[in-house]
Each structure stands twice: as structure tokens, then as C-alpha cells.
Amino acid sequence: MLKPFSDRVSGLQPSAIREILKFTSDPEVISFAAGNPAPEAFPTDVIAKLSADIFREEPINALQYSITEGYPKLREWLRDDLTKKGLFHDGDQIVITSGAQQAIETTAKILCNEGDVIICEDPAFVGSLNAFRSYGVKLAGVPMDDDGMMTDKLEETLKANPTTKFIYTIPNFQNPTGKTTTLQRRKEILALAEKYGVYVLEDNPYGALRFEGEDVPSIKELDTKGIVLYCGTFSKTLAPGLRVGYLLGDSEIVAKAVVGLQTSTVHTNIWAQMLAYRFLTTVDFDEHLERLRGIYRHKCKLMLDGLKAELPEFISFTQPQGGLFIWATLPERFNMNEFCKGAVQKKVAVVPGNAFTADENAVSHSFRLNYSTPTDEQIEKGVKILGEAAKTLLV
Amino acid sequence: MLKPFSDRVSGLQPSAIREILKFTSDPEVISFAAGNPAPEAFPTDVIAKLSADIFREEPINALQYSITEGYPKLREWLRDDLTKKGLFHDGDQIVITSGAQQAIETTAKILCNEGDVIICEDPAFVGSLNAFRSYGVKLAGVPMDDDGMMTDKLEETLKANPTTKFIYTIPNFQNPTGKTTTLQRRKEILALAEKYGVYVLEDNPYGALRFEGEDVPSIKELDTKGIVLYCGTFSKTLAPGLRVGYLLGDSEIVAKAVVGLQTSTVHTNIWAQMLAYRFLTTVDFDEHLERLRGIYRHKCKLMLDGLKAELPEFISFTQPQGGLFIWATLPERFNMNEFCKGAVQKKVAVVPGNAFTADENAVSHSFRLNYSTPTDEQIEKGVKILGEAAKTLLV
Numbered sequence: 001m002l003k004p005f006s007d008r009v010s011g012l013q014p015s016a017i018r019e020i021l022k023f024t025s026d027p028e029v030i031s032f033a034a035g036n037p038a039p040e041a042f043p044t045d046v047i048a049k050l051s052a053d054i055f056r057e058e059p060i061n062a063l064q065y066s067i068t069e070g071y072p073k074l075r076e077w078l079r080d081d082l083t084k085k086g087l088f089h090d091g092d093q094i095v096i097t098s099g100a101q102q103a104i105e106t107t108a109k110i111l112c113n114e115g116d117v118i119i120c121e122d123p124a125f126v127g128s129l130n131a132f133r134s135y136g137v138k139l140a141g142v143p144m145d146d147d148g149m150m151t152d153k154l155e156e157t158l159k160a161n162p163t164t165k166f167i168y169t170i171p172n173f174q175n176p177t178g179k180t181t182t183l184q185r186r187k188e189i190l191a192l193a194e195k196y197g198v199y200v201l202e203d204n205p206y207g208a209l210r211f212e213g214e215d216v217p218s219i220k221e222l223d224t225k226g227i228v229l230y231c232g233t234f235s236k237t238l239a240p241g242l243r244v245g246y247l248l249g250d251s252e253i254v255a256k257a258v259v260g261l262q263t264s265t266v267h268t269n270i271w272a273q274m275l276a277y278r279f280l281t282t283v284d285f286d287e288h289l290e291r292l293r294g295i296y297r298h299k300c301k302l303m304l305d306g307l308k309a310e311l312p313e314f315i316s317f318t319q320p321q322g323g324l325f326i327w328a329t330l331p332e333r334f335n336m337n338e339f340c341k342g343a344v345q346k347k348v349a350v351v352p353g354n355a356f357t358a359d360e361n362a363v364s365h366s367f368r369l370n371y372s373t374p375t376d377e378q379i380e381k382g383v384k385i386l387g388e389a390a391k392t393l394l395v
Numbered sequence: 396m397l398k399p400f401s402d403r404v405s406g407l408q409p410s411a412i413r414e415i416l417k418f419t420s421d422p423e424v425i426s427f428a429a430g431n432p433a434p435e436a437f438p439t440d441v442i443a444k445l446s447a448d449i450f451r452e453e454p455i456n457a458l459q460y461s462i463t464e465g466y467p468k469l470r471e472w473l474r475d476d477l478t479k480k481g482l483f484h485d486g487d488q489i490v491i492t493s494g495a496q497q498a499i500e501t502t503a504k505i506l507c508n509e510g511d512v513i514i515c516e517d518p519a520f521v522g523s524l525n526a527f528r529s530y531g532v533k534l535a536g537v538p539m540d541d542d543g544m545m546t547d548k549l550e551e552t553l554k555a556n557p558t559t560k561f562i563y564t565i566p567n568f569q570n571p572t573g574k575t576t577t578l579q580r581r582k583e584i585l586a587l588a589e590k591y592g593v594y595v596l597e598d599n600p601y602g603a604l605r606f607e608g609e610d611v612p613s614i615k616e617l618d619t620k621g622i623v624l625y626c627g628t629f630s631k632t633l634a635p636g637l638r639v640g641y642l643l644g645d646s647e648i649v650a651k652a653v654v655g656l657q658t659s660t661v662h663t664n665i666w667a668q669m670l671a672y673r674f675l676t677t678v679d680f681d682e683h684l685e686r687l688r689g690i691y692r693h694k695c696k697l698m699l700d701g702l703k704a705e706l707p708e709f710i711s712f713t714q715p716q717g718g719l720f721i722w723a724t725l726p727e728r729f730n731m732n733e734f735c736k737g738a739v740q741k742k743v744a745v746v747p748g749n750a751f752t753a754d755e756n757a758v759s760h761s762f763r764l765n766y767s768t769p770t771d772e773q774i775e776k777g778v779k780i781l782g783e784a785a786k787t788l789l790v
Contacts, residue, residue: 005651006530009505012654034460042458048450055443063437063634065429098493098638098660105659109529110404114509131658134504135401239458241665243493256400259407263526264500265493269664270636 008114008136013360015126017351023344030382033349035175035324036373038299041292042239043283050278054271062271068262070096070246071273077280078232078246086221087230093251095258098268100205100233100245102261105131107166107201107229107247110256112137117161119198120168121149123327123356123364125175128168128203140164141358144174148181151188158196166199166229167192171219173206173323176356176368180321186219193227200228206323208237208289211297213321226250234276236324237289242272296324296372302379303371310387312394317369324372327353330365334394340367342393348385403509403531410521411750418739425777428744430570430719431768433694436687437634438678445673449666457666463657465491465641466668472675473627473641481616482625488646490653493663495600495628495640497656500526502561502596502624502642505651507532512556514593515563516544518722518751518759520570523563523598535559536753543569543576546583553591561594561624562587566614568601568718571751571763575716581614588622595623601718603632603684606692608716621645629671631719632684637667691719691767697774698766705782707789712764719767722748725760729789735762737788743780 004010017033024031054062069075075094082088097103104127112118114136120129122141132139140161142154149169158164167189171181181189193200202219220230226249233245247257261267279285300320307317307328317328328350330336340352353364371379399405412428419426449457464470470489477483492498499522507513509531515524517536527534535556537549544564553559562584566576576584588595597614615625621644628640642652656662674680695715702712702723712723723745725731735747748759766774 005505006508006511008508009651009655012651012658014654015657036460039455039459042455044450044454044458047458048447048454051446051450052443055439055446059439059443060434060437061636063439063442063636064434065431065630065635098664101661102659110400113401113403116401127658127661130654134655134658235460240460241456241458243660243662243664256404256407259409259525260404260529262410263407263522263529264497265638265660266496266522267638269493269638269667271667272664 009134012130012134015130015355017126017355020344020349020351024349029344029347029349030374030378030385031349032369032371032374032382033351034370034373037236037240038295038372041295043279043288046279046283047239047275050275050282051271053278054274062274066267066270068258068267070094070268071270071277074273074277077277082248087218087248089223089226091226091251092248093254094246094248095254095261096268096273097245097247097261098243098265099235099240100203100231101127101131102265103231103245103247104128104201104203105134106257106260108132108135108137110253110260111165111199115163117164118166118168119154119157119161119164120358121170121174122358123176123353123366124168124358125170125203126355129358139358144177144179146179148179148185149189151185151192154189155192158192158198164196164198166201168201168203169219170203170205171216172204173209173320173325175323176325176351176353177327178318178320178323178325180216183216186216187222190219190222190228194225202228202230204230205233205236209293209296210322211293211300220248229253237292238276238279242269242276244268244272244276296322299371299376299379300326302376303369303383306380306383310383312390315390324370326369326371328367328369330394332365334365336365336367339389339393343386343389346385346389348382348389404529407525407529410525412521412746415739415744415746419744424739424742424744425769425773425780426744427764427766427769427777428746429765429768432631432635433690433767436690438674438683441674441678442634442670445670445677446666448673449669457669461662461665463653463662465489465663466665466672469668469672472672477643482613482643484618484621486621486646487643488649489641489643490649490656491663491668492640492642492656493638493660494630494635495598495626496522496526497660498626498640498642499523499596499598500529501652501655503527503530503532505648505655506560506594510558512559513561513563514549514552514556514559515753516565516569517753518571518748518761519563519753520565520598521750524753534753539572539574541574543574543580544584546580546587549584550587553587553593559591559593561596563596563598564614565598565600566611567599568604568715568720570718571720571746571748572722573713573715573718573720575611578611581611582617585614585617585623589620597623597625599625600628600631604688604691605717606688606695615643624648632687633671633674637664637671639663639667639671691717694766694771694774695721697771698764698778701775701778705778707785710785719765721764721766723762723764725789727760729760731760731762734784734788738781738784741780741784743777743784
């Protein structure tokens with residue numbers, strides 16, 4: 001009798017990762033499928049203390065309605081920090097969001113009509129792709145090489161899609177590939193955005209988690225025209241359960257994002273914003289980040305060493321310099337989905353690469369491995385099982 | 396150079412209430428314009444203790460990523476509670492949202508195409524109206540009398556708008572009018588929704604705050620066809636800064652809402668969900684609500700008595716039996732906006748009624764008064780000033 005769902009969501013499916021994660025509720029399954037920060041990275045004692053301070057000193061502020069723009073002190077801290085880093089330009093503004101995911105979703109909501117195009121790396125973060133799909137946007141994927149999005153293909157894609165609204169990119173330790181876009185490529189992406197009159201949405205959840213090599217300037221830092229929107233988050237540097245992220249960009253766009261957010265969550269949980277602010281101004285944040293980098297450097301190396309030792313040489317994998325993910329690729333003669341299914345039967349879960357393709361029906365030969373969530377023992381054991389699975393299944 | 400905002404948000408304006416609230420940053424202005432719970436209603440000591448318990452007993456659970464559906468224990472508690480109240484039916488499901496506002500916004504997102512119609516009370520809660528507008532939905536307002544939405548007009552509106560997706564209503568102590576829809580009218584609304592094949596979105600933020608009269612069964616309770624979606628919140632019964640609400644309804648619809656929420660906030664701040672659950676299962680919640688009702692009963696009476704004593708008889712106002720708001724109406728010969736401007740110059744802020752009309756350009760002769768946020772002294776003083784303003788301005 002009743003009418004169906006809106007066109008924009010009728011085809012929207014739960015993230016394929018969730019389907020994999022169902023297997024991981026089996027406690028015997030070692031999961032390389034999640035994207036959770038290492039639990040040992042959470043500064044639980046400090047957070048407990050700061051939370052108690054909040055309720056002792058200003059309980060009403062932590063419980064009453066607050067403003068959509070976000071906790072003023074946190075926004076000021078971010079403004080100062082992003083100014084120091086060269087990301088905050090004249091005419092910019094910041095709004096706090098409930099995770100970077102909400103910043104990404106809101107950007108699509110305020111900029112894109114149904115049928116408009118968003119250009120993304122292919123593969124790309126499925127959470128963002130689904131946010132874009134949820135507004136009836138057409139996704140145009142651009143293949144990546146080791147230097148990031150291939151900018152010759154990007155220009156072709158821009159030419160072919162005149163209704164493109166923005167280019168979406170995770171330039172640092174991309175999810176799912178772990179790849180970092182080179183400075184040259186960042187400059188080219190920005191130049192092409194300028195040339196074709198589109199925005200860039202730069203998503204940088206992992207930037208602070210570089211454990212090897214040198215930082216590369218962000219696209220936002222290079223932007224002189226105010227066409228780069230930038231989102232960040234405290235999910236990987238503090239704790240994801242807090243759901244605190246932000247959108248930085250041209251003040252007119254951020255003002256429209258504020259109006260959009262006012263109609264959805266009204267504001268981000270204010271206790272969490274106050275907690276983030278107190279954390280940033282109480283602890284030595286750089287020292288805290290250095291500790292996290294140590295954790296991830298160690299876990300990543302452990303997994304990479306294991307993969308090198310256990311996997312057949314014909315399986316290639318990326319060498320991330322930060323972030324949470326490694327991307328492994330099978331030769332085309334093998335069926336990646338069959339391999340992932342076989343692996344989970346042997347009690348190791350990875351995410352099949354087609355979870356991340358712009359075209360949901362595209363064939364992928366890759367899969368994503370996460371090293372931040374499992375323990376050292378799980379990494380060592382799981383990689384061995386993967387090696388055995390490869391020997392049995394990939395013949 | 397760059398393309399403009401999406402059609403769905405290009406006309407979207409910040410809530411008119413915010414414009415009024417700017418005046419209220421002047422500490423001399425007494426604000427009857429907000430909709431904040433009384434700060435003395437917050438059980439701050441209990442919350443501080445429960446938060447400390449969470450960080451002592453299960454800090455990682457409170458900080459790590461969680462599932463989009465919401466904290467399982469809180470969902471179970473709600474399921475039991477709503478079953479007891481006759482609201483949870485077979486085939487129903489619950490998802491936790493970041494405030495009821497997000498439940499409302501998500502419902503519009505998943506059900507409505509641009510150009511579809513949502514029927515609402517006129518006047519109605521501006522936050523919901525703006526959420527609907529942000530999806531390019533057409534609003535069709537139905538006038539109210541003292542019994543709620545006028546159902547003869549509702550049927551006319553349903554007939555005239557075949558692309559209607561749902562009827563939106565706050566049946567208890569409506570925002571902005573403070574009116575409660577009678578049982579007869581609730582039955583008629585439901586019967587018309589069935590007849591015309593549309594959903595009902597029943598928003599019940601204030602239902603637990605009835606301080607006079609008898610509870611009226613909710614529309615969801617009367618629903619035998621699974622066409623009523625119901626949203627609730629802990630904003631008024633616990634604390635709004637937590638941003639914890641929920642959507643209850645047919646499991647297929649809630650499943651689609653979960654997919655939608657996965658692409659926006661991923662999940663609601665998990666500490667806040669755990670805190671709400673611990674609060675509900677630690678304290679005597681009924682006793683807590685009784686305390687809140689006492690606070691609001693007192694404040695409402697104080698304001699009503701003052702209005703009766705101070706305002707000229709030609710200004711009529713509603714007599715709410717719960718909730719946070721009183722709705723005052725001037726005779727048509729006066730200009731309501733001029734009166735509100737005059738009042739704020741005399742240092743009392745109220746919200747002009749046209750903030751709440753389905754048609755933003757409609758003329759209103761009413762204004763909204765809030766009694767939950769001001770102190771007793773502010774209520775007494777503010778009402779006196781309003782009376783003086785009426786004597787000067789309404790001649």
C-alpha cells in the first residue's frame with residue numbers, strides 16, 4: 001500500500017564491510033577487516049580524569065543544548081592549530097561535526113543535486129562513497145598508481161563529466177590502499193579542480209599517524225582560491241566513540257553546512273567536544289601522537305614482515321607510511337572473492353576490494369588488511385593462516 | 396566560477412529562532428525565546444557518578460567505534476519500556492539517533508523524493524520543517540484548533556496532495572503551541588493516513604513531561620498497520636547536550652534508516668548512550684520524571700498567572716498541560732512582528748509565530764513563549780515587561 005523509499009536511498013546497501021564483520025563476531029575469527037584504532041591507543045586514564053573535571057567544574061555546559069557551529073574553545077584551538085599548519089586561510093571557517101563522516105555527508109548534501117558527479121579515487125573509502133550515493137550522486141572513479149590518483153585520467157574524467165561538483169580524496173595513507181599522494185600529484189589535482197571549476201574535498205583522518213617518511217603538504221595548504229574543503233577527525237588521534245570531527249573551508253560553504261547540520265544533529269555531543277578541547281590543552285598532544293605512531297609503526301611492520309614471509313610472491317601489497325591499512329592484490333587469474341571467502345573459513349577475515357570500488361559491480365583483485373585492531377599475536381597468527389590459505393586456494 | 400549549492404539547501408535559512416537568540420546574548424535581555432530544559436532539571440551529580448563508573452568499568456567500550464543501530468542494552472531497555480507502554484509492536488525495530496532531530500531528518504531522507512509532500516501541523520516545530528525543506532520536500536500545513544490538527548482540513552490536504560509521504564505531528568504539548576491532540580483526533584489522523592496510504596511520523600519529545608491532566612494514548616499505540624513511525628528523545632528527560640534520541644517503527648524502515656545513519660554520523664556518541672542506559676537502570680526514573688514535572692508545572696503556572704494578570708484581555712494564550720511552551724495570539728488588527736521587535740527593545744525576547752509556519756511567508760499573529768529556561772524571577776519580571784509593552788505598543 002505505502003509508497004517505497006526515496007530514490008536516493010532505495011539502492012543503498014549496508015557497507016559490505018559489515019557483512020564481513022558478521023563473521024568476526026565468531027571469537028575464533030581473527031579480524032583484519034575492521035578499521036578501529038588500537039584500543040591500547042586510547043588514553044583512558046586521562047579521559048576519565050578530564051571527564052570528571054568537566055562534571056565537577058561545568059556540568060550544565062556539558063549537558064545543555066549548545067550551538068551548531070561547535071564548542072567555541074575547540075573551534076578556536078583548531079583554528080590556531082590549522083593556521084600554524086598553513087591550512088586555515090583568510091575567509092575560512094570551521095564547524096564541528098559528529099565525526100568526519102558527517103562532514104563528508106553534509107558536504108554532499110549542500111553541494112550536490114541528484115545526478116551530479118563526484119570524482120573519487122578508485123578504490124575509495126566506502127563510507128564516503130555510500131554518503132555520496134545516499135544523495136543520488138553519480139560516482140566517477142579515477143584509478144590510482146603508487147603516486148595517488150592518476151591525474152591524466154582525472155582530467156579525462158573531469159572532461160567527460162561537466163556536472164562534477166567536487167573531487168574527493170584521502171591523500172594520506174588512503175583508505176583502503178594505504179597509499180599517499182605525492183606533492184606533485186596534489187598540485188595537479190588542485191590545478192585541475194581550478195581549471196574545471198570544481199571543489200576538492202580533502203579527507204585527512206590519518207595524517208597525524210605518519211610513522212615513516214616525511215609529511216607532504218596538504219592540498220588545502222596549497223589552495224589559494226578557496227576551493228578546497230578539508231575534513232579532520234579526533235577518531236584516530238583520540239577516540240572514535242566520541243564522534244568528533246570537523247569541516248574546514250570557505251566561510252560561506254561552512255555557513256551552509258551549519259544550516260544543514262542544524263536540521264540533523266543540531267550539534268555534536270557537547271561533553272565530547274569539551275573533552276577533546278581539554279585533552280588537547282592538558283596533555284602534550286605531540287607526545288601523545290608520537291606514542292600512537294609507535295604503536296602503529298610496530299603493528300604495520302609486524303604485518304608487512306609477516307606478509308612478506310608467508311604470502312606467495314605473486315601477491316603484491318602496499319607499504320603504507322602511516323594510517324591503518326595495507327592493500328593486497330592477487331594476479332588477475334585468481335578470483336579474489338573466492339579467496340576472501342576461503343580465508344574467512346580458515347578464520348581470518350579481510351575485506352574484499354570490491355567493497356571500495358566506485359562502481360559496485362566492478363571486478364576487484366585486491367583486498368584490504370587492517371593492522372591497528374588485532375593484537376600482535378593475532379597479526380602473526382592471522383598472516384600465517386592467510387599464507388596457508390594462499391597456498392591451498394591460489395593454485 | 397564554482398557551481399552554487401544544491402537546490403535542496405539553496406533556499407534553506409538558519410532558524411529564525413537563532414536570529415532572536417542573538418539578542419539574548421545581551422545579558423539584560425530576558426529570554427522566553429529558547430527551548431532549553433531547565434538547568435536545575437539536570438541530575439548532574441548522578442551523571443557525574445555514572446560517567447566515572449563507565450570509565451572505571453568499561454573505558455574501551457565508551458571510546459571505541461560502536462554499531463550504527465545503537466548501544467544494544469539501551470535499545471533493549473527502550474524495547475521493554477515501549478512494549479509496556481503499548482508502542483512497540485511485532486515487526487518493529489528501534490535505532491538510536493543523535494537526538495530526535497536526526498530521527499526526523501533521516502526519516503525524510505529515506506522516504507521522500509524532492510517534490511514529495513509532507514503534511515504538518517501549522518504552525519509546527521521549525522527544526523523539523525527545516526529538516527524536511529533540506530530534502531526539497533513541499534510542506535502542506537494543516538491548521539489546528541484546540542483539539543489539534545483539524546482533520547477535515549487534513550483530508551482536504553491529503554486529497555490535494557497525492558505525493559504525500561507522511562503526516563508529521565507532535566501530539567503532546569506541541570512545539571510551538573503547547574496544544575495536545577485529543578484521542579478522537581489521533582484516531583482520525585491514523586484513519587486518514589491508512590485511507591490515503593501515507594505514513595505518520597509521531598514526534599513525542601515532551602510526552603513524559605505532562606504536569607496536568609491524563610495521558611492520551613499515542614498514535615503509535617493505536618496503529619495496527621505498522622504505518623506510524625515514532626521518535627523519542629532523552630533531551631527533555633535527561634539532558635539535550637547528550638544528543639540521544641531514537642526512531643521506532645517498522646523494521647524494514649528502521650533498517651533503511653540505519654543504512655542512512657551509517658553514512659552520516661556512523662553511530663551516536665557511545666558514552667552518552669551508555670550513560671543514558673545506566674541512568675535509566677540506576678535511578679528511579681519515574682521519580683526523576685515526577686521531579687521534572689514539578690519544576691515545569693511550577694514554571695508554567697507562574698508564567699500563565701503572570702500573563703493573565705499583566706496582558707490585556709485581547710491577547711489570548713494556550714494553557715499547556717505539559718511541555719515547555721505557551722502560544723500567545725494577538726488580534727488581527729495588530730502587527731505581531733512589530734510587537735515582538737518592540738518587546739525585545741524592552742529586553743524581553745519571544746519567538747514570532749511566522750518562524751513556525753509551513754509557508755515561510757505566511758502572516759502570523761502569534762508568538763511563542765518558553766517557561767522552562769528562565770528563572771522564576773525572570774518569568775515574573777519578563778511577563779510584567781511584556782504587559783507594559785502590550786499597553787504601549789498595542790493601541
